[in-house]
Amino acid sequence: MSKSSLHEQELSASNIHNQLDELLDYITTAAGKEQIHIAEKEILNRVLHIGLASLQKFVKESGTGYEVDNPPVSDIKKKSLRYKTHQCSPYLSIFGEISIERAGYQDTATGSYYYPIDEQLNLPQTKYSYLLTDWLLLRSTDSDYREAVDVFNKFFNLGLHHSIGQNLTENVSRTVQDYYTQTDPPTHEDEGSHLVLSADGKGVPIRKSERHGDLKKTETPKARRAKGEKPGIKKEATVTATYSFMPGERSGQEIVKALLHEYKNSGDDDQHDDEAKQAVRIALNKHYRASLISKDNAIERAVEQLIKRDSDGNKPIVVLIDGDPALEKAIDRVLTHNNLNKRVDVKILDIIHVCEYVWEAGTAIYGEKNPNRRAWVREKLLAILYGKVGYVIGALKQIMHKNKFSQSKLDTIRKVIRYLTNHKHMMQYNEYLSKGYPIGTGVVESACGSLVKNRMERNGMRWSIDGAQAMLQLRAVARNKDWEQFMQYFIKEQKQLLYPENYTRKMAA
Numbered sequence: 001m002s003k004s005s006l007h008e009q010e011l012s013a014s015n016i017h018n019q020l021d022e023l024l025d026y027i028t029t030a031a032g033k034e035q036i037h038i039a040e041k042e043i044l045n046r047v048l049h050i051g052l053a054s055l056q057k058f059v060k061e062s063g064t065g066y067e068v069d070n071p072p073v074s075d076i077k078k079k080s081l082r083y084k085t086h087q088c089s090p091y092l093s094i095f096g097e098i099s100i101e102r103a104g105y106q107d108t109a110t111g112s113y114y115y116p117i118d119e120q121l122n123l124p125q126t127k128y129s130y131l132l133t134d135w136l137l138l139r140s141t142d143s144d145y146r147e148a149v150d151v152f153n154k155f156f157n158l159g160l161h162h163s164i165g166q167n168l169t170e171n172v173s174r175t176v177q178d179y180y181t182q183t184d185p186p187t188h189e190d191e192g193s194h195l196v197l198s199a200d201g202k203g204v205p206i207r208k209s210e211r212h213g214d215l216k217k218t219e220t221p222k223a224r225r226a227k228g229e230k231p232g233i234k235k236e237a238t239v240t241a242t243y244s245f246m247p248g249e250r251s252g253q254e255i256v257k258a259l260l261h262e263y264k265n266s267g268d269d270d271q272h273d274d275e276a277k278q279a280v281r282i283a284l285n286k287h288y289r290a291s292l293i294s295k296d297n298a299i300e301r302a303v304e305q306l307i308k309r310d311s312d313g314n315k316p317i318v319v320l321i322d323g324d325p326a327l328e329k330a331i332d333r334v335l336t337h338n339n340l341n342k343r344v345d346v347k348i349l350d351i352i353h354v355c356e357y358v359w360e361a362g363t364a365i366y367g368e369k370n371p372n373r374r375a376w377v378r379e380k381l382l383a384i385l386y387g388k389v390g391y392v393i394g395a396l397k398q399i400m401h402k403n404k405f406s407q408s409k410l411d412t413i414r415k416v417i418r419y420l421t422n423h424k425h426m427m428q429y430n431e432y433l434s435k436g437y438p439i440g441t442g443v444v445e446s447a448c449g450s451l452v453k454n455r456m457e458r459n460g461m462r463w464s465i466d467g468a469q470a471m472l473q474l475r476a477v478a479r480n481k482d483w484e485q486f487m488q489y490f491i492k493e494q495k496q497l498l499y500p501e502n503y504t505r506k507m508a509a
Contacts, residue, residue, distance in 0.1 A: 023047070044155075048095050052093070064102060064117055072116055072504065073506055093129045093132060094132050114503055125498060128164070135152070139151060150162075170470040197299075202448040204472075237452050240289050241288050243285055245282065245284060294330075320444070323426070325422070346428070348429075348432055351440050352442070365409075451476060
């Protein structure tokens with residue numbers, strides 16, 4: 001019941017050596033005869049068999065945890081545990097499944113059982129190895145669970161059930177928040193002088209069985225639905241992005257040129273100047289999260305990062321949002337709760353959303369094909385960027401009253417007026433540009449696609465609330481390029497949880 005006998009070790013080593021010899025013989029025999037892709041597949045198959053045999057030898061030589069006349073001792077009661085049982089448990093590695101022999105001792109004071117080999121090998125709570133879990137979940141963050149499992153079954157011939165990816169995701173994702181709580185912030189040298197908090201919403205299709213009460217929500221209304229996008233009931237995930245930047249001043253003319261795609265070619269001097277300035281405002285150390293729990297929950301996680309990144313509280317905070325009133329209120333609540341509201345220099349409305357509304361108004365006034373539409377849009381955008389939002393609102397009201405429009409066009413113009421009026425307090429773009437601040441939510445908009453849409457809205461997908469939240473947690477880890485460090489932390493935390501070091505041996509092995 002202790003370590004394997006010398007004979008067993010010799011047989012195990014001989015088996016591995018034989019498989020290595022067979023691999024080398026195959027290579028010699030196949031050379032000059034076999035196609036390379038066939039040889040490649042055969043070599044991989046043989047290497048996996050060698051890996052399985054090697055892992056079996058490692059486990060055999062590690063023993064069972066049983067030591068003659070040297071039982072584990074309770075650190076609390078200082079009493080020796082009694083040997084009670086001997087079990088074999090499955091362990092599924094990337095090479096295949098093996099059986100691990102485990103000697104079990106009973107703690108008579110608590111009635112619980114202790115298996116020393118489990119702690120020695122740091123066995124996971126389930127039979128699935130940490131390496132297999134790591135690789136499978138990383139794959140699952142990018143592809144459908146079924147597809148991810150099929151790939152692993154094809155490459156490693158493991159016979160995994162399609163549900164295992166989802167089960168492991170929900171288990172591992174519970175550690176994400178603890179991981180980010182203990183991580184160190186970026187170094188001072190790698191950070192900018194200002195911090196940004198940006199947030200947006202993106203819908204996740206929810207299973208019909210969970211569409212009830214306050215869970216039956218739609219996405220935040222937008223100026224227009226994307227091409228091919230279908231209406232439907234979704235639970236909105238709040239996506240946040242935090243980062244730092246170094247300010248770089250720009251003019252309204254530069255912004256209008258970019259918005260209207262007026263840079264003609266790569267030799268344009270103005271374009272080179274703008275690209276040089278853009279480098280100043282580059283988003284540094286971007287950190288993404290997404291939450292289905294609530295807007296406040298998502299923003300609280302983002303604010304935790306802001307606090308960590310500026311423990312002295314000296315850096316101004318810039319808030320960048322798309323104009324959703326509920327999102328703005330949630331940000332105000334959380335910032336106030338954390339005593340950060342006075343450090344917010346400005347709240348900025350995303351200029352791209354503003355541009356879309358101005359185009360809508362221009363189309364309602366001139367139609368899509370009238371060449372005057374573009375000139376009108378350019379003029380009004382430039383006025384907005386120079387801080388003359390009130391002028392644009394007044395101009396729209398005059399146009400609406402002096403011309404005869406259809407009801408639908410009047411409704412569109414009124415909608416634009418209402419939008420500009422409601423968000424005027426976040427549209428002092430002349431001030432923002434002079435301070436060198438970013439005025440677009442491109443960073444968080446991109447995350448809505450890469451973090452949420454690309455995985456959560458695939459054809460036919462419907463999620464449970466818990467399942468979707470678990471996936472968003474792991475997607476964020478991958479998007480933040482923290483996967484390797486996160487998995488190391490997860491394994492370390494699991495060891496402390498499963499093996500709290502309550503027992504020791506009288507004599508060290």
